[in-house]
Amino acid sequence: MSWVEDANRQVDFLIKQLHLKGTEKILDLACGFGRHSLEFARRGYDVTGIDITPAYIDYANEQAKKENLNAKFICQDIRTITFDEEFDVVLNMADGAIGYLEDDGENHKIFSVIAKALKNGGKHFMDIMNGSYAQTHFPCKLWDAGEKGLTLSAFEWEKDRKTLIYGQVDYMYGEALYKPEMKEGNPIRLYSLDEITEIFCKLGLRICNSFADFSGKPSSDNDIQLMVYSIRE
Template sequence: MSPAAVEPEWFSTWFDSPYYHLLYHDRDQAEAQAFIDALLRYLHPKPMAQLLDLACGKGRHSIYLSEQGYSVTGVDLSAESIAAAQASAQEHLHFRVHDMREPLPCGPFDFIFNLFTSFGYFQHESENVVALRNAAAALRPGGKMVIDFLNTERTVRELVAHEHKLAGGIEFHLHRHLYHDFIVKEIDFQTPDGEQLHYEERVRALSKERFEEYFLMAGLRLVEVFGDYRLTPYDEQASPRMIFILKK
């Protein structure tokens, strides 16, 4: 198969689709802001510290961080999301299209945030390490990185195989399963004009131990692991999240 015939990666099409934003329109903004507030209390960034929101989507977290008085850059692979985020850009808030597998063209940063399971999408595991090395290279010495990921142990144990969700007059049919080390969510629905569409989300089922191997290869030191957005200690059986605090 020639390179031109290779299928696009799932995230490059799904995240640019208006149906992605429709399906997840009800994400809890208050919870997200409370999480960021807790992180800022823990990290104590200095005023006008340089922050990077890595995989920023439409910039909701970047915008909130900027409102707290920091200089923020948001990057994301989705051109559609960055175009939407650009409406909020100002002197201390910038956005650009960027693939985290490529070296960052900006920086250095005092803090890098990778929030709400925006990691582990790539087909080849080596790409995860490349992305982390690029992030580490963009950190100042002594800088910190936050990676917020699902708690794979609990997520796999409690996986809901089938779910239906109504959003914007469209019924989404969701099917979750494990496939070759990935947690897969298949998304099927019919558009208002009768077109049947199918998308997938794939996130690698990364254990805490696998992450620790990545961090070692990227030259990042693990400082602490929290288990939820209130920053309570991580418990493999009970915690909904794995929130890693890393230092260069």
């Protein structure tokens, strides 16, 4: 499935599960190059996307202009956003920067931005890695066969900090085997559904549903993905 087809399928899911009518104003946090934002805009929604990477924002704005879409994209650190009860929907897709900051205090700023940006009765959806899964399944190593070679992914788990350390190394087909240096990504603070529920309750957000994937399967501690739908009250 292509990225375009995948984005279309995910937007279909969001519209159905969040009971969207087509008139909502949507904020997409850490939107990347706008694959979800642009698809919502193509369907008539008023969309604002935020990302800290200039190249992503430039691409998204160019695409929105090219297609004459009602979408704007802003290059900004999410923590500095000052929207106040302006949006019907806030999205954090493909992690949406949740858990990527240096400590719990900084990560919680993202949650505060979400709650503040939502109108009363507004809806939030996040798609993150499941902290409960990490506690019981990491550390582990996985091999993945691609078109050009094999990728070895290593998942380490710092239990006290509830933090994932991810490393990756590539082996190209036809090349001599050697022991390359594993490339480590930034540590990611992972959250369980119970933690999200507690944090959101303090911010006036009520959990409505949680899923394990975009088929609508209910979430569980044995699923690596955690998707949470909540409403601001």
